Every structure is written in C-alpha cells, then in structure tokens.
Amino acid sequence: MTYCVALKLNAGLVFASDSRTNAGIDQIACFKKMRSFIKEGDRVIMILSSGNLSITQNAINLLEQKGRREARNIWTVDSMFDVAQLLGECLREVRKQDGVFLAQNNVDASANFIIGGQIQTEDTRLFMVYAEGNFIEAGAETPYFQIGETKYGKPIIDRVITPQTPLSEAVKCVLVSFDSTMRSNLSVGLPIDIACYSQGGLRLDFEQHITQDDPYFSQISRRWSDGLKGVFASLPNPEWLTDAGLNNHLPPDYS
Amino acid sequence: MTYCVALKLNAGLVFASDSRTNAGIDQIACFKKMRSFIKEGDRVIMILSSGNLSITQNAINLLEQKGRREARNIWTVDSMFDVAQLLGECLREVRKQDGVFLAQNNVDASANFIIGGQIQTEDTRLFMVYAEGNFIEAGAETPYFQIGETKYGKPIIDRVITPQTPLSEAVKCVLVSFDSTMRSNLSVGLPIDIACYSQGGLRLDFEQHITQDDPYFSQISRRWSDGLKGVFASLPNPEWLTDAGLNNHLPPDYS
Numbered sequence: 155m156t157y158c159v160a161l162k163l164n165a166g167l168v169f170a171s172d173s174r175t176n177a178g179i180d181q182i183a184c185f186k187k188m189r190s191f192i193k194e195g196d197r198v199i200m201i202l203s204s205g206n207l208s209i210t211q212n213a214i215n216l217l218e219q220k221g222r223r224e225a226r227n228i229w230t231v232d233s234m235f236d237v238a239q240l241l242g243e244c245l246r247e248v249r250k251q252d253g254v255f256l257a258q259n260n261v262d263a264s265a266n267f268i269i270g271g272q273i274q275t276e277d278t279r280l281f282m283v284y285a286e287g288n289f290i291e292a293g294a295e296t297p298y299f300q301i302g303e304t305k306y307g308k309p310i311i312d313r314v315i316t317p318q319t320p321l322s323e324a325v326k327c328v329l330v331s332f333d334s335t336m337r338s339n340l341s342v343g344l345p346i347d348i349a350c351y352s353q354g355g356l357r358l359d360f361e362q363h364i365t366q367d368d369p370y371f372s373q374i375s376r377r378w379s380d381g382l383k384g385v386f387a388s389l390p391n392p393e394w395l396t397d398a399g400l401n402n403h404l405p406p407d408y409s
Numbered sequence: 410m411t412y413c414v415a416l417k418l419n420a421g422l423v424f425a426s427d428s429r430t431n432a433g434i435d436q437i438a439c440f441k442k443m444r445s446f447i448k449e450g451d452r453v454i455m456i457l458s459s460g461n462l463s464i465t466q467n468a469i470n471l472l473e474q475k476g477r478r479e480a481r482n483i484w485t486v487d488s489m490f491d492v493a494q495l496l497g498e499c500l501r502e503v504r505k506q507d508g509v510f511l512a513q514n515n516v517d518a519s520a521n522f523i524i525g526g527q528i529q530t531e532d533t534r535l536f537m538v539y540a541e542g543n544f545i546e547a548g549a550e551t552p553y554f555q556i557g558e559t560k561y562g563k564p565i566i567d568r569v570i571t572p573q574t575p576l577s578e579a580v581k582c583v584l585v586s587f588d589s590t591m592r593s594n595l596s597v598g599l600p601i602d603i604a605c606y607s608q609g610g611l612r613l614d615f616e617q618h619i620t621q622d623d624p625y626f627s628q629i630s631r632r633w634s635d636g637l638k639g640v641f642a643s644l645p646n647p648e649w650l651t652d653a654g655l656n657n658h659l660p661p662d663y664s
Contacts, residue, residue: 305560309593313634314641322646330641338564350650362649370647377644379568385636386569386585391577392625394617395605 155341156302158187158202159311159328160268162280162292165321166352166359167270169200170328172302172336174343188347189214191221191228194357197273199228199237200349204302205265205285206256209248213265216244234279235291238269242287249287266301271351278353306338307331321350326374329364333375346371410596411557413442413457414566414583415523417535417547420576421607421614422525424455425583427557427591429598430462443602444469446476446483449612452528454483454492455604459557460520460540461511464503468520471499489534490546493524497542504542521556526606533608561593562586576605581629584619588630601626 158171171187185207191199203210217240221227228237249263256263270280270292280292282299292299297317300308314327325348335342350360364371413426426442440462446454458465472495476482483492504518511518525535525547535547537554547554552572555563569582580603590597605615619626 305593306564309561309589310637310641312593313637322650325647325650326644327641329647330644334564338560338567360650362647370645370649374644378640381640381643382565382568382637385633385640386565386582388636389581389585389629389632390625392580392584392617394625395577395580395615 155339156187156204157300157304157307157332157335157339157342158204158268158302159298159300159304159307159331160200160202160270160280161298161311161315161319161324161328162270162278162317163297163315163319163321163324164317164353165319165324166350166355167200167272167278167280168321168324168328168348168350169202169268169270170332170346170348171202172332172342173345173347174341185211186347188349190349190358191218191271192358193229196356197229197271198351198356198358199234199269199271199273200351200358201241202268202301203265204267206261206263209245209252209263209265210267212248212252213241213245213267216248217241220244232273233276234269234271234273234281237271237273238281238283238289238291241267241269242283242289245283245285246287249285268299268301272353272356274356278351303335303339303342307335310334321352325350329371329374330378333371333378344371410594411442411459412555412559412562412587412590412594412597413459413523413557414553414555414559414562414586415455415457415525415535416553416566416570416574416579416583417525417533417572418552418570418574418576418579419572419608420574420579421605421610422455422527422533422535423576423579423583423603423605424457424523424525425587425601425603426457427587427597428600428602429596440466441602443604445604445613446473446526447613448484451611452484452526453606453611453613454489454524454526454528455606455613456496457523457556458520459522461516461518464500464507464518464520465522467503467507468496468500468522471503472496475499487528488531489524489526489528489536492526492528493536493538493544493546496522496524497538497544500538500540501542504540523554523556527608527611529611533606558590558594558597562590565589576607580605584626584629585633588626588633599626 161168189201253263264285267283272278283289346364416423430440444456519540522538527533538544601619
C-alpha cells in the first residue's frame with residue numbers, strides 16, 4: 155500500500171510519500187514514489203505515484219524518455235497544465251501496452267499520480283492524474299491531494315491546512331498525517347520522502363528522507379499520541395449514562 | 410453510507426449506528442440500523458446492519474418471522490453462535506431470492522451485520538456476519554467490530570478501547586468515533602442510536618437516540634476539535650526545516 159500527499163499553499167508546495175511497495179504476499183520492498191524534474195531557474199516539477207509499480211514507473215520513465223526525444227516535452231512546455239497532460243498521455247500509453255496482459259491474470263493495472271510544481275513565471279500548480287489519464291487541479295477550497303491509503307491521514311489535514319498555512323507547519327501536519335496512516339495501516343511504512351518548494355524559487359528548497367531513527371518524527375508521533383489520549387481523558391462522560399447508574403459500572407458477579 | 414460499531418468489553422457491550430440511508434442521488438432518508446430482540450431475564454440480542462437496505466431489512470424480518478414459525482429460532486437457541494448462524498442463513502436466503510434481479514441492474518446486493526448479546530448463562534458474545542453469510546467472533550485482541558464507513562472512526566477506538574474500558578468511557582469513545590466519521594464523510598449523519606448492555610443483566614440497560622440538538626454530543630464534538638488543534642499547535646516544528654531557513658517562510662515578491 156502507498157500513501158502520498160501534496161499541499162498547495164500560498165507559500166509554496168509540500169510533497170510527501172512513503173516507500174513501501176507490496177508486490178504479492180512475500181515481496182515487500184522499498185521503492186521511491188517521489189520523482190523530481192528540476193532545472194533551476196526554469197522549472198521544478200515533482201511527481202508522486204501510487205498503484206501498480208510497473209505501470210507508474212514506466213509512465214514516468216516514458217515521460218522522461220520523451221523529454222530527450224520529442225519536441226513537446228516536460229522540459230519545453232511552458233505550463234504545468236501541459237505537464238499534467240503529458241503525464242496522462244504516458245500513463246495511457248503504458249496501460250494500452252501492458253494492460254491487456256495484466257488483465258489476463260486479473261492484475262490491477264490502475265495507477266494515480268499527483269504532479270505539481272512551477273514553470274517560469276506561471277503560478278505554482280498542483281494536479282491529480284486519475285488511472286484513466288484525465289486529471290483535476292487543486293484550488294483554494296481543496297488545497298491538497300492524496301493518493302493511496304488516504305482516509306486515516308485526511309482528518310488532520312482537513313482540520314489544520316488552509317492556503318495560508320506556513321510551510322513549516324504544513325510539514326508538521328503532513329508528518330502527523332503519515333503517523334496516523336502508518337498506525338492504522340501497517341502496509342504503509344517508513345521511510346518517508348518529504349520535499350518543500352517555496353513559491354517563485356524555481357529550485358527545490360528542501361528534501362528530507364525520514365527513516366525509522368528520525369528523532370523529530372519519533373517525537374511528533376509520541377507527543378501526538380499522548381496529546382490525543384490527554385484530550386480524550388479530559389472530555390466529560392455522558393450525563394445520561396451517569397443518570398442510568400452505569401457510570402464506571404463494574405460487571406456484576408454473574409458467571 | 411452507514412457507520413456502525415460495537416464493542417465487547419468485560420463490563421458488557423456497546424452498540425451504535427447512524428441512521429442515514431442513501432438510495433440513489435436524491436433519495437436520502439433515515440432508517441434505524443439497530444434492531445433488538447429482547448426477552449428480559451432470558452436473552453438480549455442486538456443487530457447492526459450496513460449495505461443494501463432491502464437486503465438487510467428482509468434478512469432481519471425473515472429472522473423475526475422464523476422466530477414465530479420455526480422450532481429452531483432466535484428465541485429458542487441457547488447460544489449466540491446459533492443466532493449468528495441463523496442470521497447468516499437468512500441473509501443467504503434473501504440474497505438467493507433477490508440477488509439475481511439486483512444483479513441485472515448492477516445493484517450491489519451486499520450486506521453486513523454485527524450481532525451481539527447474551528443468552529441465559531452463556532458469556533456475552535459479538536459476531537460480524539459477512540455479505541456471504543459466514544461470520545467471525547470478537548476476542549480480547551480485537552474487542553470491536555465496525556461496518557460501513559469504518560476508517561475515519563477507527564483510530565480513536567484503537568487508541569482507547571481495551572476489554573477493561575468501563576462502559577461510560579466506551580460510550581464517550583464511540584461518540585468521538587462517530588464525530589470523526591461524520592466530519593470526514595458527510596453521508597454518515599445524525600441521529601445516532603446507541604445502546605449499552607451490562608454483562609449478566611439480561612436486559613438492555615440503556616438506549617439513547619442522539620439527534621442534532623443533543624448538548625452532550627455537541628460539547629464532545631467541539632471540545633475534541635479544539636483539543637486536537639491545541640495538541641497540534643503544541644508540537645514543535647521540524648528543526649531541519651528551520652535549519653533550511655524556511656521556518657515561517659513568507660512567499661517572496663515574485664508574481
């Protein structure tokens with residue numbers, strides 16, 4: 155299983171992905187699910203992927219290869235909209251080529267991408283590419299996209315993130331979101347790749363590979379867990395249950 | 410969408426279900442998803458249901474009808490294991506009868522149940538009945554079952570509930586779990602039905618119908634939200650991001 159999330163804030167973009175890949179019951183390995191295409195001063199493009207590993211890898215490899223062989227490519231287009239379109243086309247091409255063979259063995263050939271970044275003077279943009287190759291763009295109302303195991307990590311993002319959130323706080327929120335996901339779904343696992351891009355910089359400001367021993371992540375994880383338990387303990391018990399005489403009820407001497 | 414959860418604690422059982430049913434885009438209505446079969450001093454049996462409403466209703470109606478017409482029925486068997494089996498059989502019977510017609514219109518005929526309670530001197534027991542009519546039982550390692558929209562409400566249960574949890578705290582936890590679910594999935598909605606059974610009582614101790622105006626639920630919801638935000642705010646920002654000079658970064662004067 156995979157968990158990837160990307161935020162589009164006024165201050166810039168934050169990208170994060172886990173690295174665990176599960177190809178059959180006993181084949182668990184780590185593959186990077188974050189790819190960058192960067193030419194400083196010109197463009198920063200980040201891609202996160204989830205789904206069938208051969209499909210996602212080959213779609214991105216094809217995107218990269220076309221960057222060397224075709225005129226209209228990831229390095230020459232002047233809008234992130236075009237880049238999302240190019241990625242969707244590559245995904246369709248790979249699925250057309252491999253999909254029928256995978257279908258013969260009932261292998262799921264679906265794949266999703268989050269792609270974002272900035273090209274020259276265009277604003278930063280963030281897109282989600284669906285398994286069919288079509289895509290949508292993030293806006294101020296929904297300033298983030300998730301792919302993979304999305305539900306466990308969504309509530310904290312919904313509670314905290316707005317377009318005004320500073321990058322540092324956004325990174326903290328993304329790590330709490332990963333902590334919640336990994337706690338509830340063991341097939342999402344460390345290391346986490348996390349990257350930050352400041353609007354207008356046209357270079358990747360910051361990239362971190364968070365492993366099992368990362369002291370900051372361990373601290374966040376422990377303090378968040380303790381904090382939640384503390385808040386829960388501080389909530390009052392239901393009065394109507396007290397009234398019914400069941401509060402702190404002990405089982406009768408029955409069995 | 411539906412959310413139902415039931416806990417099996419040393420002190421007894423807690424059951425909760427929402428009431429929103431979605432049958433097509435513009436047909437949203439409230440149906441009770443909790444049914445009780447109670448003969449005080451003899452047995453307390455509670456059923457929660459999710460899935461196709463006609464399938465779940467008819468399976469339970471059939472169970473009830475057989476209770477009046479057949480010798481081996483929900484009122485005569487002496488173990489909750491038999492009751493789970495009877496419910497599974499009713500589900501199979503209804504699916505056999507209606508399934509082929511639903512399939513013609515690609516209507517999902519799946520249905521799940523949580524069924525729990527106590528019969529005479531047997532311990533309290535809790536089962537989950539799958540769409541195929543087979544079932545599993547809760548134990549000390551996993552003292553709860555959820556059906557429907559399960560993910561958003563799972564983390565708080567995993568953090569808080571053990572077999573030793575008192576009933577009042579368990580009810581509080583279940584309400585927080587519903588609050589998280591309803592916040593992230595708007596198709597799960599109030600009112601919530603909640604019921605408590607104390608081990609050995611052989612009567613339903615307590616049943617509450619929680620509507621929009623319930624002051625306790627509103628308070629829990631608000632304090633939980635404020636508390637989470639407070640814990641999040643108290644977590645330190647990542648040092649490595651401060652080091653990179655991005656902490657509280659403001660967007661440059663670019664566009």
